[in-house]
Amino acid sequence: MLTRGPLRDPAALPRLSLSLLALFLLWPGLSLSELDLGVLLQGDNTATMGQFVAAFWPPEHGREFLELLGRATLETLAIATAGMSLALLIALPASLLASRALSLSALHRGGRPAWWGALLRWPVRIFLIVLRSVPEIVWALLFVRAVGLGPSAGVLAIAITYAGMLGKVYAEIFESVDPRPARALLGSGSPRLVAFLYGILPNAAAEMLSYTVYRWECAIRASVVMGFVGAGGLGQQIDLSMRMFAGGEVASMLLTFLLLVLLADQLSRLLRGRLA
């Protein structure tokens, strides 16, 4: 396999060492996270969990509660959608600035941008890293203090964190699609934004769309978590219901959740089908 000679696969050694390295890194990870599945089955842990889950049945479906649920669901959807729209406003320009795909200097350097081009991209990348490295729940806590309890804190928190994530992934998508159409356009004198729209966007659109809809789905989930700290929506209701030990209400809200995620999944499939 690793015999010396002209027929030796030059990729064999790096592949083997990378696999060994991955195994080597995985073991300390497992022991550091104190993962012990045995605890789940010990003594009365199972019984406690059982009681908690048993209280979920039957799901609450009183008329008054359903109205409340409907309003909270709409609020959650609104938080997620408004947050994503704001995030896109930041993420799209930032990803264009951060991506190497539109480098003019890379054109005549075999795809490697000049050093000053790489240097100029760094501040944008650091900006995106700062946006996404602070968890949205922390942003939410901050904004709840600034703008008070309610959905607008959730919207701002989602906008900031998700702008960081979307910007990074968009920039990487632009770099991973076939660079030749955009390079050919840049090479025939077109401006960079136009080369992006005609050369990269047609190839990247489906993947960008799929990731954006997935992030929207994540934003719905995140808005629930942020509800626990008072940022509105379904989360705030779940928090209230849990405090009142109303398991049936929690179950109804979890079912609503399932429906929302299902909806996002179908939407993504539908849109991808139109594009592909």
Add this chain to the structure above:
Amino acid sequence: MILKLSGVGLTHANGQVALSDIGLAIAPGERVAIIGPSGAGKTSLLRLLATAQRPSAGRIEILGADPWALSAAARQRLRARIGLIHQTPPLPPRQRVVTAVLAGKLGQWSLPRSLLNLVHPLDTAGAAAALARLDLSEKLFEHCDRLSGGQLQRVGIARVLYQEPELILADEPVSAMDPVLAGHTLGVLSEETARRDITLLASLHAVDLALAHFPRILGVRAGRLVFDLPAAALGQPELDALYANEKLQPTAVPAAAPQPSHIPRC
């Protein structure tokens, strides 16, 4: 002179020498073919002339300017006056032919016009006219991934015809076409250069096509310019020397073995 090269060399980042000591002058209105064996440096030479690659040695002058002494913005304006035809045109598979052809003028259009054209093609008639000259007008609203290799090459040529550059560089522009179509397409390019009094440089692997359509022939071998002759003066000895390959032994044609009537499937 529309093109002037002196002592031009190109060494890739990995140390591989692609071109060395190329000296060349081409006047406006000339039609020049570049021939030579595979890997001789024909594509590298065309990429140099298209300013897609910076020479590592020597001086280069294109359309009266040294592209590497210009600012980046001025170089982009110079590039808009050069049309490069790629051997496999890099077109996004989901793009429509009409958009791909109209993209030829993106270097000349304003930003609002380019944006609007992306949503709604602004000059469908212009794109159709360019395609019609290459007998492809029925594919106007087709997606690029529905076309064959030869049809894609013609879309790439239609884009450059629509661009109306002052210098056309073509890298194996007819390699995926049948002989009749290849002849017709080179005829269209020659006619375009004569009509608008512009310059055409094309690399070709078919020597007969080069001799039939181009008055001046450059021979490139191992990164060097071997000859620069009028087509009429080019003889068999020069061609034999250009394509000679010591490494390939002529393979003896094996005697026709009796074909087994039953082909075993594995």
